[in-house]
Amino acid sequence: MFAVPDAIDRVIERYGAETVCAALLPMLTSERVARIDTVLANRLTSVVTMVEDTYDPRNAAATIRTTEAIGLHQLHVIEPGERFSATGGVTRGAHKWIDLVRWKDPVAAVKTLQGRGFKVYATLPGAPFSIEDVDVSAPLAVAFGNEHDGLRDATVAACDGALGVPMFGFTESFNLSVTVALAMSRLATRRRALLGASGDLPPQLKALLRARWFALKIRGAVGILERTLA
Ligand SMILES: C[S@@+](CC[C@H](N)C(=O)[O-])C[C@H]1O[C@@H](n2cnc3c(N)ncnc32)[C@H](O)[C@@H]1O
Numbered sequence: 001m002f003a004v005p006d007a008i009d010r011v012i013e014r015y016g017a018e019t020v021c022a023a024l025l026p027m028l029t030s031e032r033v034a035r036i037d038t039v040l041a042n043r044l045t046s047v048v049t050m051v052e053d054t055y056d057p058r059n060a061a062a063t064i065r066t067t068e069a070i071g072l073h074q075l076h077v078i079e080p081g082e083r084f085s086a087t088g089g090v091t092r093g094a095h096k097w098i099d100l101v102r103w104k105d106p107v108a109a110v111k112t113l114q115g116r117g118f119k120v121y122a123t124l125p126g127a128p129f130s131i132e133d134v135d136v137s138a139p140l141a142v143a144f145g146n147e148h149d150g151l152r153d154a155t156v157a158a159c160d161g162a163l164g165v166p167m168f169g170f171t172e173s174f175n176l177s178v179t180v181a182l183a184m185s186r187l188a189t190r191r192r193a194l195l196g197a198s199g200d201l202p203p204q205l206k207a208l209l210r211a212r213w214f215a216l217k218i219r220g221a222v223g224i225l226e227r228t229l230a
Contacts, residue, residue, distance in 0.1 A: 007222045008215045015229050017211035023228055024214040036213050040206055042198045045073045046139035047188050052078040052106055052155055053146040061086035062177035068094035070188050078106045096216055110158040113141045122156040125173035127164035131183050134163055136191045142183055147176050
């Protein structure tokens, strides 16, 4: 698993999330702070998108943008073959707001999420068990495959089951990024209804993200923090 801490993460770790927020608060409008707090309140950690071997950078970018727009916290990217690279313009900056976790080994990715209490589902065109049937009472991650070859057999075998997105036409599969949008939007809606809440960020993670997002909204925030807090 690759998670590279950046300068913002390091400054938050050094001074603490509360201190960073307090230092940056006077530099943000109240509207901006309210918007950040609304998005934080709606963030879901218990529904996770996972994509394997995405070939087309436009699909990669659309996957990032959709995952963020639905309000999901994490996107897991498995790169045993194709490098996951996204077309910048299409993400509209969405990559800054999500936690993108990169993996080389699909089975390790699936097993790690299972070890954290997630049920992990493969998506397969034509699978009879659908996004409407799956139990959303436990945290769930959903894996999407390559545009040409779908998911690897080993990935499907490691998962807890397979899900289909219902289709009624002659076409045999959806486009990858369209499937991510259809499936994750529906599953997030079902999970939110079950939780009776639109978000589920634990307080410590919420505080960290708040500090990070404050810093992302202010040009040169790291330098400002180093000068004022050192
Ligand atoms: C274009 S499809 C790949 C088609 C590939 N020939 C196959 O059979 O898997 C790319 C990915 O979109 C997802 N997908 C597309 N349509 C789907 C559907 N109706 N149900 C579930 N997943 C679907 C799957 O994750 C699939 O791996």
